Amino acid sequence: MSRGSVLRLVLVPVALACGLTAEIVATHTGQSTTYAGASVWAVGLELVAGWGLVAAGLATWQLRPGVTGPLVVAAGVAWFAPDLVGWEGGPALARSVGMLAAGIWLPLLVHAVLAFPQRGLGSVPARVLVASVYAETVLVGIGRALFRDPFDDPNCWSNCSDNSFLVHPGADIARALVWLDLRFAIALAAVFVGLVALRLIEATGPARRVLAPVLVGGAAVTVIHGASAIALLVTPLEDPRATTFAALFVGECLAVASVSLALGWTLLRARRAREVVERLAVELAEIPQPGGLESALARATGDSTLTIVYRLRGSERYVDSEGRATPVPSPSAGRAVTSIVRDGRPVALIEHDQAVLDETFESQIGSAARLSVENERLEAEALAQLIELRESRARIVLAGDEARRRLERDLHDGAQQRLVALSFALRLARNQLGAGADGGAMDALAEADRELAAALAAVRGVANGLFPATLESAGLAAAVEELAELSSIRLEIEAVPDRRLPAGVETAAYDVIREAVENAAMHAEATTITVSAVCRADAVVVETADDGVGGADPSRGVGLREVADRVGALGGRLGVLSPLGGGTRIEAVIPCA
């Protein structure tokens, strides 16, 4: 057992004893010299506030690093000191020590609250404030111990007889110290509230949620303390039975208790986060599926809407577990974003219900979880690259189509049109030569005309092979019909969608059909080929079947492989079934998202 734990164990009975002693004193001899003595309610409230501080302080001390825990325990013990002062007929030394210690709980609590939840106070203003509260309390405490003779104090109430430390009765000094103390209490309230407001404004969302309860509780304590000082400026004689003072005492007890509650709530939250981490470790012990981290986290936190995204190395882009690009999540109403950091840079962002994880999560997840985050991130990265590759493949195919289309158009608008124009010129020449012209010239012109027609047909064939103009202009159905017109074997068109499809899909579907028809006509000795293209929900399914000799091998035929590549580039697949003597069936599924 560590030294801290022993100390904490010892402090429990000490705190209990302090509280009990205080309340016994108050209820037996302090009916008019203590607040607790004034009513049974006050006894309860005072115990709740003091013991609450001790309990919350001990728990914080145990579970969190930093000075807040010990300070709160000390404040809780010191909280009971004022009752000692009002011990009518008690030992003078005890009453004098009580007077010395009566004010010390406040600087301890202020320090504890401002030091929460970090290890230190942080900002310079906070340090200055805490230092000055300590200094003022010590100054006033010691000053009054040395120079205040209770007999001379017209406003004395809790102790008008004993001061064991008095060295020189000085009523002026004592008055000056009271003057200072009251004004300082008011100033403290104002400065503290300002500091708290500043901290809450500066804090980020999740940190603010952790800080706010404790800071606001602390602010309430200083505000009530300041209000008491104002009451004393108005009515210098403090009377625990007067309504104003009794109410202020109740308020102070409640404010102090709220600090304890806030500390306890914070600890519970952190514990829940730890439980999440522990459950996560159990979840991850099972072999995770791809994308399993997200569901493991969702199960561990109980937040089914939780999502996790991964940062791509060397960029600020994020992808989900399947590698799809996602926008960077940002906190919104009720939703928070927790980042998993590695080497000072976020590798993953978790978007979740703000109640299920807190800022401690990132620091608490173990190496197993980090490893699976890294695994999953690598996997997501690989998938993202795959997606990128597929997209670039599709882009290359589409760019090729576009180039073919441009060539076809150039050919059509250039060479083809000029040849047709030339045929007109020939026709005119023949017309002008007239019927009575030289037979040889007429024959030569007729020969030129035939050659020209052949040239035209050849150019048209090349252009159509590059990119069928009908496909671009009229769509798949018309292009397949035209293919049927031009092919040497019989083409049975069972179904082809009339509506236009995305250009890449149309071209791929057409290429599959054209390749199938060419294979059937040139290699398979087929006489008939049936063709169908059907639009499903998100894909076009192209099927062809011929009655040829079969035996087509996609791994050897260049054409079929090219078509398979083209279909694959669009994320589709092509299957060929071609048993020897059993005809050839081709099926292509082309996604049209």
Place this chain on the structure above:
Amino acid sequence: MRVIVADDVMLMRAGIARLLADAGVDVVGEAADAVELLRKVARSQPDVAIVDIRMPPTHTDEGLVAAGEIRTRYPDVGVLVLSQFLAPTYALRLLEEHPERSGYLLKERVSDIAVLVDALGRIADGECVLDPTIVSRLLARSRQQEPLAELTGREREVLSLMAEGRSNAAIAGRLFVTPRTVEAHVRQILGKLDLPESPDDHRRVLAVLAYLRS
């Protein structure tokens, strides 16, 4: 006969115009795109507008759209669409929407000036014209091969000419037979194919085409 020629390629435009002028047709205007075509049709109200199906800006079916618009806005102006598309889709689209004074010829046909002038004349007379190549392919590829096989050779010839949009009189003239003989053939054909008789030539063409396509 007054015609306007619309084609975005100047060589083609000029070539067709010269051929037509040479054959005694009065070319009253040329247009490079659909907008210019519509403007010139509005101004000079020709008998027929010859329209290339591919015109700017997209070079797909602007010519067809312009032809439809001319038929709708100027009922007396006929249109002859020149196309390089073998597929009957566009031709049927045009003829189904505007069976009167409309024609669809493959572009390669125009160097045979006699065919072009004949088509222009028929359109000006209110008939419709469908390219013989498209008709013969429709016949060859039709799924109704069994009923078609019952036709005699002469009946098939008559059916082709019907599908090209010719009237009984024109068919008679072409086959060197009397109109009464043609009428008899037509009745036979319609009976064998189970098509209704229709006094209206346009409706008859559409019925035949629909039958061949079904």
